[in-house]
Amino acid sequence: MATITGATRVFGILADPIAHVRTPALFNALLEEAGVDGVMVPIHVASNELASLWQGLRAMKSLGGLVVTVPHKSAILDLCDEVGDAARAIGAANVVRRTDDGHMICDMYDGKGFLEGMRAQGRDPAGRSVLLVGAGGAASAIAFALAEAGVESLTIANRTEAKAADLVARLSRHYPDGRFAVGQAVAGGHDIVVNGTALGLRPDDPLPIDLEGAGSDTIVADIIMKPEVTPLLAAARDAGLTTHGGIHMLRAQLRLLAEFVGALPRE
Amino acid sequence: MATITGATRVFGILADPIAHVRTPALFNALLEEAGVDGVMVPIHVASNELASLWQGLRAMKSLGGLVVTVPHKSAILDLCDEVGDAARAIGAANVVRRTDDGHMICDMYDGKGFLEGMRAQGRDPAGRSVLLVGAGGAASAIAFALAEAGVESLTIANRTEAKAADLVARLSRHYPDGRFAVGQAVAGGHDIVVNGTALGLRPDDPLPIDLEGAGSDTIVADIIMKPEVTPLLAAARDAGLTTHGGIHMLRAQLRLLAEFVGALPRE
Numbered sequence: 001m002a003t004i005t006g007a008t009r010v011f012g013i014l015a016d017p018i019a020h021v022r023t024p025a026l027f028n029a030l031l032e033e034a035g036v037d038g039v040m041v042p043i044h045v046a047s048n049e050l051a052s053l054w055q056g057l058r059a060m061k062s063l064g065g066l067v068v069t070v071p072h073k074s075a076i077l078d079l080c081d082e083v084g085d086a087a088r089a090i091g092a093a094n095v096v097r098r099t100d101d102g103h104m105i106c107d108m109y110d111g112k113g114f115l116e117g118m119r120a121q122g123r124d125p126a127g128r129s130v131l132l133v134g135a136g137g138a139a140s141a142i143a144f145a146l147a148e149a150g151v152e153s154l155t156i157a158n159r160t161e162a163k164a165a166d167l168v169a170r171l172s173r174h175y176p177d178g179r180f181a182v183g184q185a186v187a188g189g190h191d192i193v194v195n196g197t198a199l200g201l202r203p204d205d206p207l208p209i210d211l212e213g214a215g216s217d218t219i220v221a222d223i224i225m226k227p228e229v230t231p232l233l234a235a236a237r238d239a240g241l242t243t244h245g246g247i248h249m250l251r252a253q254l255r256l257l258a259e260f261v262g263a264l265p266r267e
Numbered sequence: 268m269a270t271i272t273g274a275t276r277v278f279g280i281l282a283d284p285i286a287h288v289r290t291p292a293l294f295n296a297l298l299e300e301a302g303v304d305g306v307m308v309p310i311h312v313a314s315n316e317l318a319s320l321w322q323g324l325r326a327m328k329s330l331g332g333l334v335v336t337v338p339h340k341s342a343i344l345d346l347c348d349e350v351g352d353a354a355r356a357i358g359a360a361n362v363v364r365r366t367d368d369g370h371m372i373c374d375m376y377d378g379k380g381f382l383e384g385m386r387a388q389g390r391d392p393a394g395r396s397v398l399l400v401g402a403g404g405a406a407s408a409i410a411f412a413l414a415e416a417g418v419e420s421l422t423i424a425n426r427t428e429a430k431a432a433d434l435v436a437r438l439s440r441h442y443p444d445g446r447f448a449v450g451q452a453v454a455g456g457h458d459i460v461v462n463g464t465a466l467g468l469r470p471d472d473p474l475p476i477d478l479e480g481a482g483s484d485t486i487v488a489d490i491i492m493k494p495e496v497t498p499l500l501a502a503a504r505d506a507g508l509t510t511h512g513g514i515h516m517l518r519a520q521l522r523l524l525a526e527f528v529g530a531l532p533r534e
Contacts, residue, residue: 003292003295004291004292004295004306004307004308004309005286005288005291005292005309006280006282006285006286006287006288006289006291006309007285007286007309008291008308008309010308010309010310013273015273016328018273018274018328018329019272019273019274020273021272021273022272022273023273024271024272024273024275025270025271025272028270028271039271039306039308040271041271041275041277041306041308041329042271042272042273042274042275042277042329043277043327043329044327044328044329045326045327045328046326046328049325049326049369050326052322052323052325052326053322053323053326053327054323055319055320055322055323056319056320056321056322056323056324056326056327057323058316058319059312059313059316059317059319059320059323060310060311060312060320060323061283061311061312061313062285062308062309062310062311
């Protein structure tokens with residue numbers, strides 16, 4: 001990294017826990033490559049202190065913006081002065097730009113990032129049957145991006161089924177011609193299965209998806225980046241299935257986020 | 268600099284304006300040299316938003332602490348949960364440690380930094396007659412540190428004599444056995460003379476101290492760092508006297524600040 005001076009623009013990543021996040025290293029490498037005098041640092045904050053933190057971030061003139069991850073993606077909507085269309089539809093945001101006068105403007109790029117990451121690996125979900133597990137911020141974003149991409153069908157499975165039903169209802173409102181359903185977290189019958197939950201971050205987490213019945217050409221995707229090979233991906237690999245790690249989503253998304261916060265010029 | 272990860276400890280420097288500050292580059296070099304996973308970034312905040320910022324910094328769990336400079340050195344005293352003895356006596360602080368539960372503890376190291384810088388060069392002021400020119404924040408901090416170090420006598424000279432008298436009164440309250448006096452900015456009769464003002468920053472500034480009558484073993488010290496050789500130090504060198512530049516104070520203080528905020532283990 002280049003030397004940090006008093007003129008360096010600061011960016012933050014908001015998370016809790018935070019030790020595992022990989023965005024700062026990748027984001028900073030992107031800025032250095034572009035010759036930008038900016039740096040991203042971890043901002044660890046608990047949910048019950050997010051509003052207090054927010055007041056401070058508004059007052060921090062050297063702050064350019066934030067990348068936001070679990071568990072703050074939904075909570076920041078109410079704290080922002082402007083909310084982008086994608087974030088509004090999904091009910092969550094993962095990036096915030098701070099204007100010079102302290103206004104906070106957010107939007108959601110998780111879905112675009114996941115989709116671009118799939119496409120970059122030659123795994124276009126258009127016309128495929130997809131199972132998505134989870135109905136939180138990231139999962140919702142991915143669901144909307146998959147709907148936009150024209151999947152053949154999208155099944156949502158979630159521990160709290162009402163949340164899955166709510167997501168299906170929102171998807172149906174935005175994409176009246178789409179095929180959306182609430183279902184079980186079982187791979188059988190789907191071309192692509194996606195873990196959109198945090199299960200797998202901790203070593204003793206249960207597998208988020210039952211791989212029972214998965215066809216040999218099933219793609220098993222995870223949004224978790226650390227460990228790089230989650231227990232789900234390890235199990236999929238053992239079963240001879242194609243795996244798609246969280247890093248693809250992050251890499252595809254990084255430039256979009258850097259542009260949104262003003263760290264890089266828009267391409 | 269080393270790669271910043273989610274586990275990297277963050278430190279800030281608070282200032283307004285901030286573009287000129289040199290501390291982040293030097294502090295980060297110190298941490299890198301010590302192999303510490305930490306980074307200092309500029310936190311630019313206006314005085315009227317300092318209290319809002321403070322609430323945010325309390326909530327930021329990845330924040331280890333702050334170095335504080337103009338114009339916030341006095342204002343932070345009221346915002347901290349604990350104020351060190353030196354800061355309390357001087358009425359200003361330049362460093363804040365954030366405990367894991369968000370408590371903010373400040374202290375003042377400008378004086379200790381000056382003292383350690385002298386000692387590191389084998390110039391212990393204990394038992395010596397010292398002339399200090401200036402009565403502002405930095406000069407006050409140095410005065411208290413010199414009193415604590417056990418100087419034989421300390422003479423304060425200041426353009427506005429009432430401020431010198433006030434500093435002498437505060438010193439006398441804290442060190443009833445010390446010998447403190449208001450005097451003239453003339454070197455004669457002193458073992459060590461110190462410029463604690465900003466005179467010398469600009470090329471056309473008058474010399475802060477008249478070197479008339481200085482004995483050949485007089486030490487002439489300056490707190491100004493840029494230029495490295497101030498007109499005062501150049502004059503002292505021409506007169507064959509020992510000179511002591513401002514960089515010694517900064518270097519000695521950096522380590523103390525890094526220790527105070529927990530970035531380096533205490534030596």
